[in-house]
Amino acid sequence: MxxxxxxxxxxxxxxxxxxxxxxxxxxxxxxxxxxxxxxxxxxxxxxxxxxxxxxxxxxxxxxxxxxxxxxxxxxTQNPGIVEDPFGFNYEQDQQKLGLDLLEIRMVIEPWIAEQAARKATLEDIREIYDLCDRVERLICQDASHLEEDIRFHVAIAQASKNIVVPKIIPVINRSVDMLIAMTHSALLQETIETHRAIADGIAAHDPEKAREAMQQHLKYNWDCIHQKLAQEEKDI
The missing domain is CATH 1.10.10.10 (Winged helix-like DNA-binding domain superfamily/Winged helix DNA-binding domain)
Structure with missing residues (x-):
């Protein structure tokens, strides 16, 4: 027994x-x-x-x-990680939650990309490029790219080979979902370009390039959201 x-x-x-x-x-x-x-x-x-x-x-x-x-x-995929382990659905101020999630990602995700550039296997790189292509194709077809965008970031997290990183995947997933909604999908070309740059940095095993590309990717979102918030304040 x-x-x-x-x-x-x-x-x-x-x-x-x-x-x-x-x-x-x-x-x-x-x-x-x-x-x-x-x-x-x-x-x-x-x-x-x-x-x-x-x-x-x-x-x-x-x-x-x-x-x-x-x-x-x-x-299951990522056993033990439930859909909303941190109770994000119950936060009253969802706009602040979106910004706070992005702040956390701006700290940790460039490091994750850096580690992925150091440790990604050929199989990891192929998956990251495949997801990069899928996101670009969906954007060009004017179709929702949310699911594939999330999978792109998850693949990078898994390629870091850090056993703790996959446990914070719900933070990344929720943030990607919220950012697309908060920016009203305004960063389509920027998403294509920065995703490709991140993938290239990881494929080249160039930690600095991967980190900088991820930083730029997240900064585009940060700037876009704050521009929209500033415009909304003017319109009031």
Whole structure:
């Protein structure tokens, strides 16, 4: 039977959820890997199938597992990172939140790009360029590029090879979403150019170039937002 650290008086389903999470870690299961079926897990962990179902539900809620009907249960992307772990949705002043998120990104994301330039693999670089191309294509088609823009920044974060950086991906994701809305997608050409410069810096393994390109990318957003805010004040 799988051995996991158990807390005193912890409900059985919670203990089994921890055991399954430990199984994922010890077997080095990655995004998209399929878990053993319900029957096999119940046999391995020595519990009933109902307990397995309840444990899986808890892991789904924690964004560790995802259930695909008719196919099985799979490990999610970025296990454990939920959609809004910092409670951004409940902040009253969303405009200030957007600016504060951008301030944080201006501190940490140039460093992330620098680390990606040092440590990115050929596969990382190919993915970053592919996402760069997708964003540009969507912009040229006058289609929403939000999802691919987020994936571009996430790919850079993952290429940094720092195990802490992926944990702050929700900050980057929420900020990209808010910035596109706050700038009213005004920075389309700037996005194409700076994304390309960031990708080129990482591909060349040039930390300074990657850092400066990321700084410029974020500065365009900062300047654009403050120009819009200043104009709104004049119009009042």
């Amino acid at each position: 799988f051995n996991a650290v158990q807390k005193e008086n912890q409900p059985l389903a919670e203990r089994v959820a921890e055991q399954i999470a430990q199984l994922i870690q010890e077997r080095e299961l990655k995004e998209g890997d399929r878990l053993p079926n319900e029957f096999d897990l119940a046999q391995e962990l020595g519990v009933g199938r109902g307990t397995i179902r309840e444990a899986v539900k808890q892991l789904v809620a924690r964004n560790i597992l995802t259930i695909q009907r008719g196919k099985g249960t799979f490990v």
